Amino acid sequence: MRKHINAVQLAQATDAELINFTKEGVKGAFEEIYERHWGQMYIHAYKMLKDEDEAKDVIQELFAHLWTQRDELDLRTSLKGYLYTALRNRILNIFDSRKVRGNYIDSLTIYFEEHHLVIEERFREKELGNIIEREIANLPEKMRLVFEMSRKQHLSHKEIALELQISDKTVKKQINNAIRILKLKISYLFILLLFLR
Structure with missing residues (x-):
């Protein structure tokens, strides 16, 4: 050595x-x-x-x-x-x-983006559903009752009028007013929700 x-x-x-x-x-x-x-x-x-x-x-x-x-x-x-x-x-x-x-990162990115969009869409749908329910609950009591009987119980204007002992015209007016109020509030809140996400 x-x-x-x-x-x-x-x-x-x-x-x-x-x-x-x-x-x-x-x-x-x-x-x-x-x-x-x-x-x-x-x-x-x-x-x-x-x-x-x-x-x-x-x-x-x-x-x-x-x-x-x-x-x-x-x-x-x-x-x-x-x-x-x-x-x-x-x-x-x-x-x-x-x-x-x-290749793995590309695949993972595509997978994440696709699933993220689906999850985000479902989340927004759920969130929007909660907003709608909250705004319906905030309607004046009689208007809310008429609206819920129409949309949730699927009763006709005539059936609602008979049950609440009011005219068909009043039922129609209450539903139209409810829809107008909800459209205004929900469109504003939905736009706000989109910008906050």
């Missing part, structure tokens, strides 16, 4: 020698590999990924993998060639995961 190779010798060593020194446990050999190739690998990664943090991460992973696999490393090409190939494969994996993630 070599242990007494100085910094000058490491700087002058070839990549193949540095790999062997690293396998032999020579102190500083792997650091020399890192310093020699980090910059070029980073520039290449950044040009492809267009993201500084992502480029740094992928380079860090690349050299971490090189370190953990140093004993099994059997280069059939130059170290630079090996690093570029390994980096390219990692970047392609990132592109694949970006595409999958992008």
Whole structure:
């Protein structure tokens, strides 16, 4: 095991020698590999990924993998060639995961928007229903009674007139007045509700 190779010798060593020194446990050999190739690998990664943090991460992973696999490393090409190939494969994996993630996010967005609209519509219908009920309850008592008998009990004007002992004309007038009041109040409140949502 070599242990007494100085910094000058490491700087002058070839990549193949540095790999062997690293396998032999020579102190500083792997650091020399890192310093020699980090910059070029980073520039290449950044040009492809267009993201500084992502480029740094992928380079860090690349050299971490090189370190953990140093004993099994059997280069059939130059170290630079090996690093570029390994980096390219990692970047392609990132592109694949970006595409999958992008497709997933797109699908999720479409799903959310469609279901959000349905939920919002139902919510508004329910809210509008509550507003209508509240406004009906606020009508003058006789008008409210006539209106509810017409709309909820589905009685005719004649049936309401007989039951309340009033004229058909009065029934019709009370219902028309109720509708006019409700239209004014509900249209205003519905517009307000749309702007507040």
